[in-house]
Amino acid sequence: MSGGVTQLKHEGSHRQTIIAGAIAGLVSRFVIAPLDVIKIRLQLQVHSLSDPLSVHGIKGPIYRGTLGTFKDIVRDEGIRALWKGNVPAEAMYLAYGSVQFSAYKHASQFLSRITQPYQFPDAANSFISGAIGGACATTATYPLDLLRTRFAAQGPEAVYSSLRASIRQIAKEEGPTGFFRGLGAGVAGIVPYMGLFFTSYEGLKPVLATSSIPMPFGTSDAVAGVIASVLAKTAVYPLDTTRKRLQVQGPMRQRYIHRNIPIYKGVLSTLVRIWKREGRRGLYRGLPVSLLKAAPASAVTMWVYERAMAAMLAMEEILE
Template identity: 60%
Template sequence: MSPAPEHLRDEGTRAQVVVAGAISGLISRFCIAPLDVVKIRLQLHYHSLSDPLAVVRPASRTPAGVYIVARDIWHHEGITGFWKGNIPAEGLYLSYGAVQFLAYRSTTQLLDKICEQRDWTIPGTAKSFISGAVAGTAATTATYPLDLLRTRFAAQGTERVYDGLIGSVRDITRHEGPAGFFRGLNAAIGQIVPYMGLFFALYEGFKPPLATVQLPFGSGDAVAGIAASILSKTAVFPLDTVRKRLQVQGPTRSKYVGGARIPVYERGVVSTMKMILRKEGAVGLYRGLTVSLIKAAPSSAVTMWAYERALHMFMKWDDGGEMA
């Protein structure tokens, strides 16, 4: 795999990278919000293998399930149902994008400096993996409370669980304490380290050979982002399902869509994964993968494309000076 190109590490000032990352996150979130809500609903669908009376809806296993869940949301909740949790989600994507790209840029520059001082040589792919993993961990931890709120609002059906964003923060603090905002964080970190490491390594490996590909919206940035996201997302998807199941635990668990049937998970990430495998089979860990991959392609393409365009635009405007 080719070394990571220098432009993603060295171009732009720190402020330009932060703003470009935030803009890319905002744009990406708005575009894929409906698919995100559908994915979360699918991941919270519970089917016990030991219950002969339980009915496995097509939505839990087939691509057609995307249509079924979307139809149910449309009929019972209206078009606004597809954007449930969008306010914390926009805050999540905005801050996540900013922290992610800033941490990625800072880490790669630090690695370059260390290598120069100690006369070390780190392959470009390894450098991209390390920087991506650090960036993903930093962004996930810093923004996790918003991720949890996004999941809980998206999991609300016709029954209202919280009276708005402020009400949700107040209720979680009162009934679950500060730790309530970090339910499932271990699963998130366990997922994001390999995911972001693989994503950035694959992205920067795919981008050089695709640089000459001419598309209506630019170059091969989008294609590289799509390919990298699909491969890395599939590899870590079971941990994403575990994270979603853990995020809706607590005193309000039974009020969410599918929550009444979801078991109580109290023994950590590994035990939760084993329990899902034992009670629901492997399909329980991969429920929602199809829509997740459908979402991953446009999300990553829009994110990387918007980031590259925004950063280059700021650099042209500022000429490398005033936003430092």
């Protein structure tokens, strides 16, 4: 059975691979959407239960941990609230992958044409191409990311009546730049993330390959990838929190579920302000659920991809 599954991964045309990948991405995003909403709600919470003075007079909810936030959202807003912002998020997932792949491919081809003595090592080429691909994809899909965050930040009171209405309202009241609030934090996180991931992965892979400890994911490459991803995400997470705080700035800032979101301007000043007022915990709110969603996302993606590809291949045989 396992041999058949392995074989499926290498079959299918380029078009079928794209379709299967798109289906897998959409389903995976739908499954992890509740974890994403929980993460965003925690990131936007500027007060803490550990500091009684910070919650004095707060009208919005006070969340405690992943499970507590889940229960509060379901109790106060219903189960559907866990999928707020899922439509722009699904569109972002589809567009991000295609833009990233295209930009990576073009950057990689350009770097490979550089002649000696100016040619970079292969490792540097991969890192630079990956950073360029990530930066291009982040910029191109950023308006969808911002809309996802704003809808997820809505409580029982609807700030925007629909996706179309939100686009019209942001364009009218905030102008084109309103769709790119916090973009600097998003792009700034790409380069260190790629560098840390690549460095950690390459350093861990030979160590784990020679280890006598059984690998939980089957291969040392998979384990090295998981560990490298956790390390890189943790390191750049404050920039993710900064991005979320900046994305909900604007005229609707006090109408979201957290009514006390401060006015932030600029990436560096936001980072410093969160550090001074909320400490290290403020910068890392929602990190556990962010790391938690990585495993089910990967598992669902591969499970759906294999079955979507199998269905297309089976349909192809029937039509022939």
